Amino acid sequence: MKKPLLFIALTAVFACKDKPKENKEEVQEEMTEVVEEKEPEWTTLFDGTSFDGWHMYNGGEVTEPWKLEDGAMVFYPMEERPEGANYNLVTDEEFTDFVLTLDWKIAEGGNSGFFWGVKEGEEYGQPYVTGPEIQVLDDERHPDAKNGEDRLAGSLYDIVPPSEKVVKPAGQWNSVELMINHKTNQGHVILNGTKIVEFPLEGPEWDKLIANSKFADWEDFAAFKTGKIGLQDHGNKVAFRNIMIKEL
Template identity: 55%
Template sequence: MKKYLLLFSISVLAFSCKDKEENSSEKKEETAEVTTKQETKDDEWTVLFDGTNLDNLQLYGNDNSIENWKIEEDALVFHPPAERPKDTHYNLVTKKEYTSFVLSIDWKISEGGNSGIFWGIKDDGTYGQPYETGLEVQVLDNEKHPDAKNGTDRQAGALYDMVAPNKDVTKPIGEWNTAVITINHKTNTGSSVLNGVTVAEFPLKGKEWNSLLENSKFNGWDGFAKYKTGKIGVQDHGDIVSYRNIKIKELN
């Protein structure tokens, strides 16, 4: 009898251990599945402009038809109007707002041209221009535009008027440049990568940020850099400029 009881106990223990192993294995698989899904989500890019339509974009300040921005050979090209009504601008912004993200965008500027890529834009009718609220990575002809001579923090790739690029890696006029802008409020870090080179890094808040702001033209501006969540846009600065392959990856 004792022998049978011993065998029964061993069998129960074996099944119990097996169940625990299976449950543990299932939990590991579930955890791995969740992790994989999270990693996949973090790696997902959303195309904002693929060369075929402007469905994700609109003019800053309204949702009317987009003027002066034309799709040409898969690129979004701005042609400044010959005659511009007073206080009329054609800045282009996303319909959606973003907080932390990685933005990838190709740009090509005309000779002597100037433009910019903004984020944190408040588009509710309170402000007249994206630059009143949004921070900007500069798009510029470093060779012929006078802004490049006014200080390196206005050269292409700079956090405009705040952080200078550590080197000039722009392509010759007529060639495409690729900008990758990362804004991460969780880690309090921002960066500007131009043609594969990290040319500027900056905080988004704190003592160092306050110092940058105080020493810039934006010091004292009511709405500047106040909005963690806002639209992304490209600038009408009165010059021909082209953008293509615009995509964004939101950071959780």
């Protein structure tokens, strides 16, 4: 016997109403999973209690003249420094695309910095041979501040000067964000909440910047997209804390 047309129509309507609801829920679950997978997370590189995750550049575990004080790693100048010795620090891990945040405090008349894209090896005596540097400086007292605006605190050292002077005086904490993103060919520095430096990471504009810097003839300078984060021993007292990284 043939089923009534009304019964068939109602059955089809209810079936259609149920199916999209299930599909919508499934799609929402899948979208949530994708968002969760893509959302980058912050990783602590220095938690203020140990030097875990760091070592001396081209060397072993972190020792003096670096010390842990009040949640910070502090470099103390040595009265008698062995000839040729350097006490730069680098991370155990390497990074490519990331946002790095940290606080720094420089002593009066002090000079230091931090790097990215650092490589270790016997052929490299210092992190700055390979890694570009974000300047840490007492602008008021250190003579390097008079050697050009691209030597001021927060600059991409000897390459891009800060657009504004927002650095706090020596002895006070400064908060900085460094973004390096090769996917978008963008880098920037935010110092104390203000974006003061922007730069590409490759291409004609970057090549021109390097050609006009002291690094023009440095074969391996900024040559590595993937490298370590470094903290500089420049012979002056400096402190770093709250070091975090988010890979992009």
